[in-house]
Amino acid sequence: AVVSTQSTGEELDKFATKPTIHVVSGYNVKSVHSDSDRISVEVTCHVQNHKEVLESATIGHNSADDKMDLDDMKAVNDALQGVPILGQECVDEKLVSSEVSPSIKLSVSTAVFKSNSRLQKMSLLDAYGQQFNLIERKMPVPIVSIMSSGKHAPGKNNISSLAIMPKQGLSFEKGMEIMESVYKATEEYLKKKNHNNAPSLSPLGAFIVSCDRPEQMIEMIKEAVGELEIHAGSDFFFVLDCLASDFHSEVTPGQGSAKKGQAKSGGKKKKRVSVVMPQSTSRHRYDWIEGQIKPTEDLVDFLEGIVESESILAFVDPLHPEDIEGYDLLASKVSSKCLIFSRKLTPHTSPVFRLHTTLTTSLNQLQELDRPSTILEAALFEEGETMLADLALVSGCGYVMLGGLRGVRCGLYNRINKLVQQHGPVQNVIEQWVFKEYVPPATPAIPEAES
Numbered sequence: 001a002v003v004s005t006q007s008t009g010e011e012l013d014k015f016a017t018k019p020t021i022h023v024v025s026g027y028n029v030k031s032v033h034s035d036s037d038r039i040s041v042e043v044t045c046h047v048q049n050h051k052e053v054l055e056s057a058t059i060g061h062n063s064a065d066d067k068m069d070l071d072d073m074k075a076v077n078d079a080l081q082g083v084p085i086l087g088q089e090c091v092d093e094k095l096v097s098s099e100v101s102p103s104i105k106l107s108v109s110t111a112v113f114k115s116n117s118r119l120q121k122m123s124l125l126d127a128y129g130q131q132f133n134l135i136e137r138k139m140p141v142p143i144v145s146i147m148s149s150g151k152h153a154p155g156k157n158n159i160s161s162l163a164i165m166p167k168q169g170l171s172f173e174k175g176m177e178i179m180e181s182v183y184k185a186t187e188e189y190l191k192k193k194n195h196n197n198a199p200s201l202s203p204l205g206a207f208i209v210s211c212d213r214p215e216q217m218i219e220m221i222k223e224a225v226g227e228l229e230i231h232a233g234s235d236f237f238f239v240l241d242c243l244a245s246d247f248h249s250e251v252t253p254g255q256g257s258a259k260k261g262q263a264k265s266g267g268k269k270k271k272r273v274s275v276v277m278p279q280s281t282s283r284h285r286y287d288w289i290e291g292q293i294k295p296t297e298d299l300v301d302f303l304e305g306i307v308e309s310e311s312i313l314a315f316v317d318p319l320h321p322e323d324i325e326g327y328d329l330l331a332s333k334v335s336s337k338c339l340i341f342s343r344k345l346t347p348h349t350s351p352v353f354r355l356h357t358t359l360t361t362s363l364n365q366l367q368e369l370d371r372p373s374t375i376l377e378a379a380l381f382e383e384g385e386t387m388l389a390d391l392a393l394v395s396g397c398g399y400v401m402l403g404g405l406r407g408v409r410c411g412l413y414n415r416i417n418k419l420v421q422q423h424g425p426v427q428n429v430i431e432q433w434v435f436k437e438y439v440p441p442a443t444p445a446i447p448e449a450e451s
Contacts, residue, residue: 018084019047019119021091024108026073029058032408033203033381039068041107043115045085054085054115057387059107060379062354068107072100076108086116088131092360102357109358110387124390125419132363134394138429139172139420140376141165143239143314143401144179146186147209147217148202151246154210156290160243161206162217163401164236165313168432171425172416178236182225183405189224203381205404213289214240218310237313240306242288248320249285249293284323296326304333313433314339316375321346328441335438341375348436352377353397355388371396372429378402378412389415393423398430 026039042056079094091112095105117127129135143165150160164182166175190199190207199207211217222232230236280295287293288302296319306312315334319326321344331340331348342349350373355362366374376397378388389412392400403409420426 019045021080021083022046024076026070041111043111057107057110058383060382062380068103072104092358095358128394137393137426139426140397140400145204145206145404148206156212158247158288159214161241163239185224205407205409233311239314241316242318244319247287250283300330307334307338316341331438335436372398375399375401382408386411386415
């Protein structure tokens, strides 16, 4: 779909004077996730010599420590009063240079973008095309969060959460049918285990479960869908979102928990021989099971093992972003059959992308990425803004991770369903998985000795 520049020009020409920002207001609203306050931003403009309230936005956030201060609104107004609202790039430049929180910047940028779209009588899809040249409409593969565990949940398992994705080549609608069937079956399964009480939901919209091993999450889902004609490994696959930084620590290389060996027996008449594996040279340690701190090599062995046995198709943040040697080792073992994503891009991984700072900053950065290999992800704590669903259709990203199918996340999925119904089926960004070929790191050249 191509935006008509003629119709856009006609909408702009109808204004005797260009609309300008009159005031940007901020209102305290309760977060849907906690007792903390968020700020809903609202834009009022001078339009045709009168004031008109246009659009508002309440942006999600990625940390419970993320604070929004109404005092920041004075600095925003000092920067933006009188600025033409149709100039998104100019507005965002002023926001970037202002000393306010990133959440305020993104909230104001989003409200201005929506106001801009409304003034020009454009859909958000067309506005993305006009402002950021995101024109081609293609559908990413949905990744649906289904179970949440990790550091802040009961049990010894510290790996964060488990998601599912449909098999390759399905339309969005068909893929979501499978996702919803698995999600509902899992919900019913957990209710029966919990004496018919509904399972609690995480901010992601995933079911909070107690488990002592990461594999238990997978086992529960497989058991839940046992009576359905849907099978893990053929109809859907697992995505393990490890969030390894949550269970990571560092030691001096060569110290701490070493890679343990196996004691092997040579038979009744032979002495028992202990084979000790080499000491780990990595400074990185992980306790993905509470209380069992182990080096990188052990975690990589564990991850390789569950790829082989548990229908895992992708990892997200499987290691700490500074564990470069660990990512190289993991890639050498699984990259030919498993996708590896990271929120802080590291070698051998594909990016997970979230909106940040302003729309201009975010979307310029997005267009520099290998988008078919990128996950477009919603904020950890979404507050109900659905604009990300429109972006998903034009972003060019191969995957979209919006959360589970309950709670505030429903708005995002409902918005995509509405857009698909309005605009008809669209082609998928990717039709088959593209695994990265492992390329070993270059060996530093050894300088020749002087003769």
